[in-house]
Amino acid sequence: MSKPIHGPIRPNVNPLAINRHSHIRNAAKWQLKDALALKNGPHATVYMINGDQYLGEWKGNLKHGNGTYFYRKNGSVYEGEWQNDMRHGYGTFSVPKEPSDDISEPTAQLRKVYAGEWQNDKRHGFGTHYYEDGSHYEGHWENNMKEGWGKMFYIDGSVYEGEWHEEKRQGQGILLLANGDRYEGMWMDDLKEGPGKYIYKQKRQSYHGEWVKGLPKCGTLIDLPPLPGQRPKKFPIPHIKLVDPDRILSDEREAILEDRWQRMMDMAEGHELESEGELDDE
Template sequence: MLPDGTVIANYDNPDVISIREQLGDFDYGSQPQDTGRVEYKEMVLLENGAKYEGFWLYGVGIRQGQGIQIWPDGSMYEGWWKDNKANGKGRLIHADGDIYDGYWKDDKAHGYGIYSHLDGARYEGYWKEDKQHGDGLETWPDGASYKGDYVEGKKHGQGMFTWADGSTYQGEFNENNIEGQGVYKWSDGRVYQGEWKNNKMEGYGVFVWPDGRKYEGEWKNGKQHGIGVYTSASGKTKKGQWSEGKRVAWLN
């Protein structure tokens, strides 16, 4: 961008061109809808500064059918158009190297699609108006992953999260937080099954250590809090009262 605000066009963005060459030609598949009578035109400069090559509704300046659009920063969309908007199957290569390959509705990711980040992070699943929505699988470069439900771009509902160290949580999520009923298994063998609130054990639950010790009872803010039953590694049980993770009294 120049000092006066003028944007320098980079239609031949080498990074985008390189990614497209690696991916190969886009597979348009079958025609998703009746496009009506259309006509093909070579690359045309649009009012927004983007360039478009492909089919138009005959005699009308409306993109319709198969087409390729390139924005001034080099971002490239190849896919189906309807009523001047991306509709149907399409692939968008962003100028920063991110890629979305899937279905569109009125210029937004909608339906099944795969979003691949340049850093290796990836989401494969369902979308609604550019947000993850429905069943999906998200993976990260460090080996972490989440498979489960999404609502409006957030993990929400049933799912399983696996951390890079191998620890896992399977259960309920609420707007990206662990909340509700679920089972957390640490990589060292510890297991907690029970209630959660805002990513912490809260409510009733059972915690088991690898050596056989067990605590079954109330939790608050991630710590034993309230009445519980403790089982030693040898199998002996005692009922007690805990406060903020510390036992304050035995009750039998």
């Protein structure tokens, strides 16, 4: 005699499907099949039509979570976080150390290019970029460009630490050159521009004043005291014997400021024209 069954009869359901699609409740059979066709959660390597490979997590058929992407065209590799099919969060991007004709398989001989934060498939936030010539930058990024505060280590040993705007040194910054010279002051369009102080280590001299397009333009140059054990200079800077040197500096500084303001206005106008051109192209 058969034993009565109490309650509704449950259909056979794949436990894996339940775990991976636990958000689905009381769905029609076609909806369940459609959901099962989507990639969700961790997956084995997925091969793209163009030859790229992805190993990692998915959500709704989009790369989402942690994963590694291998670009077949140039052999580069991204390893890190994803969101809605875009690099988003913390991740590392690397390229092959040497060009190779055989890029059918991911290579282990990689050179790290960028390690840091991403947003919507672009470098955004804090990160470090390693350049091919051996220099590297660590600091803030915005929309794939150096923006804000950052530190650049050049291949010749010089170091710049300060503000950046659209990939260029702009704002307050300090440059320590490989020969020991030091500049501390303002920058514009990747050049020394504005008030700044420059110390010449070998000459034991210091310049303090205005800079224009990377050159000292209006200021005061003085001899620094000799270091312990050094003799005083045989030919020090002579004293200025002008009637009113401060007035001369003030007039020259005013002319420099007026010229700088005009150049800044021209630059701003140029950016506006470029923006209008981009809108026309769309």
